[in-house]
Structure formats: structure tokens, C-alpha cells
Amino acid sequence: MDYLPAERNRGITIQSAAITFPWRDYQMNLIDTPGHADFTFEVERSLRVLDGAVVILDAVAGVEAQTEKVWKQADRRSLPRIIFVNKMDRTGANFGKTVVEVAATLQCRPLVLQIPIFASDDRFHRCLACSRGFGGISFPNWTRDVVNAYLDTEDAAKIPAALIKSSIRKACLKGSVIPVLLGASFRNIAVQPLLDAVTNLSSITTGCLDYSCSSERSATRDCCSKIQLPWPSRSIDIPPPVFTVTLETSTPTELKALDVALDNLLREDPSLRLSYDEESGQTLLSGNG
Numbered sequence: 001m002d003y004l005p006a007e008r009n010r011g012i013t014i015q016s017a018a019i020t021f022p023w024r025d026y027q028m029n030l031i032d033t034p035g036h037a038d039f040t041f042e043v044e045r046s047l048r049v050l051d052g053a054v055v056i057l058d059a060v061a062g063v064e065a066q067t068e069k070v071w072k073q074a075d076r077r078s079l080p081r082i083i084f085v086n087k088m089d090r091t092g093a094n095f096g097k098t099v100v101e102v103a104a105t106l107q108c109r110p111l112v113l114q115i116p117i118f119a120s121d122d123r124f125h126r127c128l129a130c131s132r133g134f135g136g137i138s139f140p141n142w143t144r145d146v147v148n149a150y151l152d153t154e155d156a157a158k159i160p161a162a163l164i165k166s167s168i169r170k171a172c173l174k175g176s177v178i179p180v181l182l183g184a185s186f187r188n189i190a191v192q193p194l195l196d197a198v199t200n201l202s203s204i205t206t207g208c209l210d211y212s213c214s215s216e217r218s219a220t221r222d223c224c225s226k227i228q229l230p231w232p233s234r235s236i237d238i239p240p241p242v243f244t245v246t247l248e249t250s251t252p253t254e255l256k257a258l259d260v261a262l263d264n265l266l267r268e269d270p271s272l273r274l275s276y277d278e279e280s281g282q283t284l285l286s287g288n289g
């Protein structure tokens, strides 16, 4: 989804981008956000429109500093989350260690729904779903229905899968557990179960977006009374700028063109700030990358 020339050159995501695709009976609206600390604002402004987030970890690096930051941003918005431990095919990938880090560093209760299966040459091969057996009846968030089903038979294998699924879903939406899945997206291993988990475990909205008000002059932070949002509208916390550049023009024509460009940029990106340095007489533009 990285399409900007700067994203292609640097191999990183700079700007959040959205894509829509069908999956099973659903329409998925996916927003890919940057992972680099300089572009935190792009994450912040995406979080408020999400039904849920998939937090992708590198199975070798585990929980990184920026993961903690984004996790706290999602905490502030009580956003349901699924963790996907990616790059399980890399040398040094360690699923168990990553899960322990998730619990300790992100201070949540991870619910492991898959285990990795390796081939005889130690290469990551596939994952095995363990939503029924893993953790057994000791998972503390089982609903009364699941516990009753277990007590009736005293056999965890006889509890209907649908009951287990709905119990996990409720716990996930409440944020009392964080489902953890794994795979290797680059090799297309276990991406499909992840998409299924998104549809099964998240709060997919059925309301439609009445985007009847459009205006060429509307900006990212504008409120428009005609748009019916299926989520509560909250303002965006804009982080302090991470860069400042000096803007200069050599001709009045260029100055006019610069004014128009800046006007558009400032409306599009509320993290940008324009200031004037009295001493040097220079115009300064600050922002978040």
C-alpha cells in the first residue's frame, strides 16, 4: 500500500492509506499506518475511525519501543486489538518469548489462539489453531454458558465451538484478553486465519456512513454536521513537531504559488504549523515528518 515515491525509496510507510476489499461475507476497510516514531500523528488520526486494530509484531524483534507508544494510543481509545506475530520464518523468530513480552510490556492478558509448526529442517511451516484446547478451561474469561457446557460433560472437547468463539469475542471486545495469532505474511502463511479472526472477533459496524456533505475547503479537523459517524467524534491530540524547515522564494510569483500550496497543505495536515521568525524574517514550517 506504500505508494508515495518517498515511501518506495525508503521502504517505509509515511502516510496512512486505506484500501477496501471483500473477505467472506464482509467488506473490509483496512487502514495501514506507519510504524516509525516520526509519523505517530498518522496513527493518531487513523485510530479514531477504527473498529479494531491488528498490531503486527516482528517475531525476532518482539515488542518494540514504538509498539508500546501505539499501544497506549489505542488504550486511550479503548480500541479492541488482535496481535499478529509476523515474520515467523525469520531466523531467531521466537513466538513464546514474544508472547511473554506482550504480557509484561504491554500489560495485557494475551490469549494465544495458534501455535507455530516447524518442518523437520526447522523452517516455519504453518500454524495450528488452538482456540478450543489451548488454555483449556482455565481461561478466566469464559462466559457462564461455556462453564455450564463444561460442567455438563466435564470434557472441554465437547464444548460447542460457536460457544467458545462467542466467549472469546466478548472478552476481546471488552479488552480483557488480547488474541494472539502468528504467521509469515511475506510467504502468505496464516494471513487468511488472521482475516477470519478480524471478522470473528472485532466489532464490525453495520451502520453506513452518510457522507452527504462534501466541501473543497473542508480540512481534517473540521466538524461537519451532516456526516453521521458510526463512532463518537473525538479531537486528535497533535504531537509536537519533529522537524522545522525554512521557506524562501525568489520571485513574487513563486511566493503566490507557495501561499496556495501552504494553504492546501495546512488544511490537509493539522500537524503542520507555520510561523514567522522576526529576527531572520524567515517563514518556518514545522511538522511531523
Ligand SMILES: Nc1nc2c(ncn2[C@@H]2O[C@H](COP(=O)(O)OP(=O)(O)OP(=O)(O)O)[C@@H](O)[C@H]2O)c(=O)[nH]1
Pocket (backbone or CB within 6 Å): 011, 012, 013, 014, 033, 034, 035, 036, 056, 086, 087, 088, 089, 090, 183, 184, 185, 186, 187
Ligand atoms: N522474513 C520476512 N520478512 C517480512 C515478512 N513480512 C514483511 N517482511 C519484510 O519486512 C520488511 C518491512 O515490511 P513492511 O511491510 O514494509 O513493514 P511495515 O511494518 O509496514 O514497516 P513500516 O511501514 O516502516 O512501519 C520488508 O522488507 C518485508 O519484505 C515476513 O513474513 N517474513
Ligand SMILES: [Mg+2]
Pocket (backbone or CB within 6 Å): 002, 012, 013, 032, 033, 034, 035
Ligand atoms: Mg508499512
